[in-house]
Amino acid sequence: MSKLDHYVNKAPFDPHRAVVLTPEQERYYMASQWRLMWWKLKRHRLGLASGIILVLVYFSLLISEFLNPYNPSHRHTDYLYMPPQSVHLFHEGEFIGPFVYGITVDRDLTRMQWVYGEDKTDIQPIRFFCSAGDYAGAEYEFWGLIPGDTHLFCPAEGGQLFLAGTDRLGRDMLSRMGYGGRISLTVGLVGVIISFALGIFFGGIAGYYGGFVDGFIQRMIEIIRSFPHLPLWMALSAALPVTWSPIWVFFGLTVILGMLDWPGLARAVRSKLLSLREEDFAVAAELMGARPKRIIMRHLMPSFMSHLIASASLSVPAMILGETALSFLGLGLRPPVVSWGVMMNEAQNINVVDLYPWLILPMFSVILVVLAFNFLGDGLRDAADPYK
Known part of the structure; x- marks a missing residue:
C-alpha cells in the first residue's frame, strides 16, 4: 500500500509495500520546469539544430570585422x-x-x-x-x-x-552580408523586447483586473489589429524625418515594429492570467496583502513564462521580415547603413537580377534565419506544453 492510499483511505501504512522511485524517476519528478523544458527541446532535433544555428549566427555578428575580408564600404572600382x-x-x-x-x-x-x-x-x-x-x-x-x-x-x-x-x-557582397546581419537581426531582438514589455504590461492588467479595464484594452487591441500591417509600417516609416541620422532611423524603425507587434502577446498573457488569477496560490497571496504588481510579476508570470518565451521566438522573424521589407521598399534603413533589406533594394529591377543574380544572395540569409527562428519556436512551444 502506498502513502497515497494511506492518506486517502485512512488505511494503515505499510512501509514494505510503499512505492520506491528509481533514481531516474526521482530525477524527473524533482526537476524544475526549465529543466523539463530543456529535456523536451533536446528531443526536438530540428528545433535544437535551429537554436545552435542561431547561436552561431548571433555570435558571428559580434566579430563581423574579423570574419569578413573587407570593409563593407570599401569600393573596388576595377x-x-x-x-x-x-x-x-x-x-x-x-x-x-x-x-x-x-x-x-x-x-x-x-x-x-x-x-x-x-x-x-x-x-x-x-x-x-x-x-x-x-x-x-x-x-x-x-x-x-x-x-x-x-x-x-x-x-x-x-x-x-x-x-x-x-x-x-x-x-564585396560577402562582407556587406556579414555586417548587414548585425543590423537586421538586432532590429528583431530589440523590437521583440519592446513588444514583450508592452504585451506583458497591457495583457497583465487586462487579465488581472478584468471588467472595464479588460474591455477597454481588448477594444484597443482590436483597433490596432484591424489595420493591415505592411501599409501601416510604410506610413509610419515614411513619417520619420529625412534629416534623422541612420542611428535615429534605426531606433525609430525598431520602436515602430515593436509597438505594432504587442497585441498578439498581450492576448496570450490575458488569457493565461484570467485562468490563473482564481488559483489558490494567487488568492492566498492576495489575502496576505500582496500588491497586484507583485502577484502578477512574482506569482502569475513565472507560471507560464516558458510559453511567453516560445511566443517571443516566433515574433522575431516577423520583425526581421518587417525591416527587410521596409528597407527593400526604400522606407526603412537607408545607405550608408548596411542591412540585408538595404542590400536587396539594389535588386528591385528584374533586369539587374537577370544580369547579376548574386545580388539577391542576402535574401537567402533572411530565409535561413527566419526558418531557424520558426523551427526553434516550434520546438520551444512543444517543450513548454505540459501535455506533450
Missing part, C-alpha cells in the same frame, strides 16, 4: 558587378589548398557590361588568420572603437577575393 569567384583545391591534379584563380577583365560593348574570366596561370592562395594591412579595404574599427586589420581569411598578396561577388560600386 571590379564592378563581378560574379562570385570559385574556390579550388587542386590545380592540374596537384593539391595546393584553397585558392582562387586570378581575374581577367574585358568589356562587352554590345551589352555594355564588364566581362570577367579566370586566369588559370595566376594561382592566388587564400590566407587564413592574417594581418591584412597590405591590401585595400582591410582596415576596420572593431565595433567602431578599436582599430584593427586582422581577418579570418584574406586574399593573396596583390590579389582579390570576392566569394559572393561585388555590387554596382565594387563593394
Whole structure:
C-alpha cells in the first residue's frame, strides 16, 4: 500500500509495500520546469539544430570585422558587378589548398557590361588568420572603437577575393552580408523586447483586473489589429524625418515594429492570467496583502513564462521580415547603413537580377534565419506544453 492510499483511505501504512522511485524517476519528478523544458527541446532535433544555428549566427555578428575580408564600404572600382569567384583545391591534379584563380577583365560593348574570366596561370592562395594591412579595404574599427586589420581569411598578396561577388560600386557582397546581419537581426531582438514589455504590461492588467479595464484594452487591441500591417509600417516609416541620422532611423524603425507587434502577446498573457488569477496560490497571496504588481510579476508570470518565451521566438522573424521589407521598399534603413533589406533594394529591377543574380544572395540569409527562428519556436512551444 502506498502513502497515497494511506492518506486517502485512512488505511494503515505499510512501509514494505510503499512505492520506491528509481533514481531516474526521482530525477524527473524533482526537476524544475526549465529543466523539463530543456529535456523536451533536446528531443526536438530540428528545433535544437535551429537554436545552435542561431547561436552561431548571433555570435558571428559580434566579430563581423574579423570574419569578413573587407570593409563593407570599401569600393573596388576595377571590379564592378563581378560574379562570385570559385574556390579550388587542386590545380592540374596537384593539391595546393584553397585558392582562387586570378581575374581577367574585358568589356562587352554590345551589352555594355564588364566581362570577367579566370586566369588559370595566376594561382592566388587564400590566407587564413592574417594581418591584412597590405591590401585595400582591410582596415576596420572593431565595433567602431578599436582599430584593427586582422581577418579570418584574406586574399593573396596583390590579389582579390570576392566569394559572393561585388555590387554596382565594387563593394564585396560577402562582407556587406556579414555586417548587414548585425543590423537586421538586432532590429528583431530589440523590437521583440519592446513588444514583450508592452504585451506583458497591457495583457497583465487586462487579465488581472478584468471588467472595464479588460474591455477597454481588448477594444484597443482590436483597433490596432484591424489595420493591415505592411501599409501601416510604410506610413509610419515614411513619417520619420529625412534629416534623422541612420542611428535615429534605426531606433525609430525598431520602436515602430515593436509597438505594432504587442497585441498578439498581450492576448496570450490575458488569457493565461484570467485562468490563473482564481488559483489558490494567487488568492492566498492576495489575502496576505500582496500588491497586484507583485502577484502578477512574482506569482502569475513565472507560471507560464516558458510559453511567453516560445511566443517571443516566433515574433522575431516577423520583425526581421518587417525591416527587410521596409528597407527593400526604400522606407526603412537607408545607405550608408548596411542591412540585408538595404542590400536587396539594389535588386528591385528584374533586369539587374537577370544580369547579376548574386545580388539577391542576402535574401537567402533572411530565409535561413527566419526558418531557424520558426523551427526553434516550434520546438520551444512543444517543450513548454505540459501535455506533450
